Amino acid sequence: MSAFSVSFMGSDVVASCDASTTILDACISTGAPVPYNCRSGECGECRARLMSGSIEEIPGADPAIFNDVDRQQGDILTCMCFPRSNLELDVPLKSNKNVAAIETINTLVEGITWHGREILEVAVLPPSPISFQPGQYFDWTIRTNGVKRSFSAASAPDSEMLWFHIRLHPDGIASNFVSDVLRVGDFLEITGPFGHFKISDNAHRPAIFVAGGTGFAPIRSILDAAVSRKDTRPVRLFYGARTSDSLYCTDDADRWRSTLPDFKFFPALSDEPIETGVDAFRGNVTDLLDSELGSEVFGAEAYLCGPPPMIDAAIDVLLTKGIEKEDIFYDKFLPAKR
Template sequence: MVMNSKRVDLPQAGASIEVALGQTILEAALASGIAYPHGCRSGRCGSCKSRLNSGEVDLREHSRFALSVEEKAEGLILACRAIPKTDATVTWLGGADELADHPRRRLQCSVVGIEDVTHDIKIVRVRPKDGRPASFTAGQFARVTFPATPTRDYSMANPPGADELEFHIRRVPDGVASNLIHSVLDLGDPVMVEGPFGSSFLREKHAGPILCVAGGSGLAPIKSIVETALARGMRQPIHVYFGVRTENDLYLVDHFEGLASIHGNLAFTPVLSDQASGTALRTGYVDAVVAKDLPDLDGWKAYIAGPPPMVEAVMVVATNRRLRVEDMHADVFFTPDEPLASAAAG
């Protein structure tokens, strides 16, 4: 044993690791070749949320959206922020059979499609130059570098196995990368795609109902999850809620309504938060609509993707309706330059 190191048992991996002084559990696990679920590695996304079964850890600064005060009180930690103070036993949320274990690759790609779908969202399609489909599980994301732009995280919107990768990119006010993509990106431009990352992916062994809630361009991973679930013959009820401000912010409505007309287990509900009149669609905040429609979520799986306030609100609703934390999978879309301290948990 290395001096001052701590032993951490990882039952799902069938392994014990030595965590050096000042090292996080995630760092040590990855260095040992263990495919520990993770995403951002910076305490923002919650992909590495785990249960501390025994022992003590110090937690570095993290977002309250990744780990709430209530979750900490229940014994949950973030492996990417947790530094063991004692020997410990830790389990990530979900079983070992739910681990999306894909080889991480860096793919040289080319832009093959650009489509304006709303006033501030483009669908960009890229194709790997080696002709090999990217390996990922529906709901995961990649780190994408377009020409002359900083690297950003974008979720794949297509099902796995396709020849192309589809990304939904919203123009962020004062966003360096998104503004360049919206203004100068062209067909044929080179793109570097690294991945996959993230643990908010489709659990195909789950037989109970599924709730999907998307806000804005958070529709991308939800689209991948829904299309994959239907293609794989998952027959349980799938409820999709798409929250935006006004009808001008909606996109792919015809696509989802078309899927719902073919698959009787799929329900698609657009929700408008800032349009109280002049529409036949549901209005209000999407979390309130979910709360009204679904009083009991015991036995469900939930996949939530979008801006932090929306994700947090839906998570509160789901928890109050008996959804277990192990059955809640969220992608939080942070502005890349947002200081972590501004969203830190107490």
């Protein structure tokens, strides 16, 4: 199949992309450091201005983040387009420092553990250590139908095994696969690492983490890596769940209390009755963030991961508290389309 070139204004970087590969996937696999997050038309991170060439767009982009107004001004979502000629794009390239090569590997399922009734932790053993940045994610190939689903690594890169957290949804493709099909001893094909959600090198700055649901997974990877490199920055972790059944990170929080020099944990439960006596704030995690954040905001960076409404609300709180927009990093966990 003939391949087209994808070049970038003001850069020597050139990617090669065949007609049946999305521009984004071709850029990622050839190491072009383009911005992206969801790879499915839902976050808008991969937006680029098409300076020359022609493309074919795959239907399915969320019209709230990309619509005809964007198309008319010449923008494209690189994750939703195939090339139909050589292309030149105008897009701010990211640093490709520490960018690991994308690999597809067969891993061995070593453990499947329930956390409450909704979250499963799956531990897999790769044939050799995988290079990735804490906070990145991998695609799973669901072997029953070939569908791909993305899950953040919940373990640090120096861990022998890769851990993933899967929230079960009724009739979810990955949910059914993990709960009904996948068993210890099976092989699981994964591809990655993907994504740009990772902690900065500014080791002297306080770090505020806000997680909802399994948005805890990449933060767990980041904080375990922080322990490994003896990070000394102040860390505040705000975690939101609906009930105590989904509050599955307390053991990790206890561990970080004794392994990180300045760590505080703030759990919030939105639907847990007061009468249960569980030691956690009752309400939304963003309300807790608003009430608890104090002087630690000075010079802080914030890392948010979870459902989009939680992230949008947390950004509003953090901006009100004086954290600069460019110091807020987030990874929106979007529900799979099917």
